[in-house]
Amino acid sequence: MLDDIKKIHAVDKSNMLAVISSLPSQIDRTKSLVSRLDLPKQNPSSVIVSGMGGSSVGGELIRDWLSDKMHIPIMANRTSGLPRFAGPDTLAIMVSYSGNTHETLACTEHALRRGCRIVGVTSGGRLEKLCRSRDFPCILLPPGMPPRGAIGYLFSSIAYLLQETALVRVEEDMREARGFLEEIQHGWTANVEAKNNEAKKIAKLLEKRTPIIYGHTFYNAVARRWKTQINENAKTLAWNSEIPEMTHNEIEGWARDSRGKKFAAIFLRDRHENNVTRNQVKVAVEMLGKKAKTHEVWAQGTTILSRMLHNMYLGDYVSFYLAVLKGVDPMPVHAIQEVKKKVYSA
Numbered sequence: 060m061l062d063d064i065k066k067i068h069a070v071d072k073s074n075m076l077a078v079i080s081s082l083p084s085q086i087d088r089t090k091s092l093v094s095r096l097d098l099p100k101q102n103p104s105s106v107i108v109s110g111m112g113g114s115s116v117g118g119e120l121i122r123d124w125l126s127d128k129m130h131i132p133i134m135a136n137r138t139s140g141l142p143r144f145a146g147p148d149t150l151a152i153m154v155s156y157s158g159n160t161h162e163t164l165a166c167t168e169h170a171l172r173r174g175c176r177i178v179g180v181t182s183g184g185r186l187e188k189l190c191r192s193r194d195f196p197c198i199l200l201p202p203g204m205p206p207r208g209a210i211g212y213l214f215s216s217i218a219y220l221l222q223e224t225a226l227v228r229v230e231e232d233m234r235e236a237r238g239f240l241e242e243i244q245h246g247w248t249a250n251v252e253a254k255n256n257e258a259k260k261i262a263k264l265l266e267k268r269t270p271i272i273y274g275h276t277f278y279n280a281v282a283r284r285w286k287t288q289i290n291e292n293a294k295t296l297a298w299n300s301e302i303p304e305m306t307h308n309e310i311e312g313w314a315r316d317s318r319g320k321k322f323a324a325i326f327l328r329d330r331h332e333n334n335v336t337r338n339q340v341k342v343a344v345e346m347l348g349k350k351a352k353t354h355e356v357w358a359q360g361t362t363i364l365s366r367m368l369h370n371m372y373l374g375d376y377v378s379f380y381l382a383v384l385k386g387v388d389p390m391p392v393h394a395i396q397e398v399k400k401k402v403y404s405a
């Protein structure tokens with residue numbers, strides 16, 4: 060099935076594959092969208108990136124990548140309010156691809172009341188209007204994509220925004236990662252046969268099992284991205300979890316619960332893991348392997364960013380091929396739309 064290009068296109072009716080493959084070019088286009096803006100000049104004492112679903116992943120990836128490089132805290136927020144510490148010294152980045160997400164709009168109103176320095180990231184909708192009417196900078200992204208497919212725009216908007224406000228320098232790493240993604244995606248495209256295509260192989264492994272993705276250090280947001288991509292593209296239940304936290308609780312369930320055999324556990328690995336992490340993952344793989352199917356994904360790339368994006372991008376392709384195996388069109392998200400309709404238009 061996965062080596063039959065015609066069948067792949069028959070399932071992928073709205074061409075999600077093209078959206079996924081556009082990630083490197085999205086990174087190219089973003090810098091100029093950010094550099095033409097008039098951004099807040101004074102140094103903030105904290106950064107909060109608010110967004111939901113597909114629009115939340117960019118902020119979480121940035122937090123995992125840059126927390127260690129920035130001198131001020133950066134928080135990824137997936138709620139409709141801001142924490143008490145948010146105030147005039149907070150840079151509040153409000154991300155909603157559609158611009159119409161209830162929680163993100165509520166956060167923006169909250170940030171306004173708190174006097175935060177707001178920057179919007181959106182392709183339009185009410186968020187754009189709000190930014191314009193209150194004279195806040197707004198990074199305006201090209202419209203017409205599924206939010207999760209705009210990850211290149213969303214992630215690099217935040218990265219370049221932090222660079223433009225002089226909080227961190229990302230330029231070289233972004234350029235290197237962009238070229239690297241372009242190169243590695245060739246190994247995962249539809250015309251590469253399953254026997255040589257890691258994304259197709261992992262999709263087959265997940266076909267009959269419930270995926271659970273384990274991240275650690277720089278790979279926690281990446282693990283979440285795998286989970287959400289599998290949920291939305293393949294319309295499949297999946298969860299993510301973290302090492303070492305899982306060794307303090309979940310591992311008991313794995314040791315005793317016979318339902319463990321229904322899962323496939325994917326471990327996101329890095330050859331530069333410290334010894335403690337390496338041992339924790341090794342023990343977890345051994346213990347889970349007694350029940351679940353386990354698989355280790357090894358990041359490639361020279362910089363932390365490249366390795367994070369390598370592991371993330373592979374997951375995007377895996378979720379796509381899993382959708383094909385399940386015969387579901389990856390693009391539409393009817394259940395999400397139904398919830399929005401029922402909850403917000405009530």
Ligand code: PA5
Pocket residue numbers: 111112113114154155156157158159160163205206207291392395
């Ligand atoms: O992927 C999706 O469609 C969702 O997860 C959306 O991203 C989420 O509902 C939030 O919408 P938006 O990204 O437009 O703010």
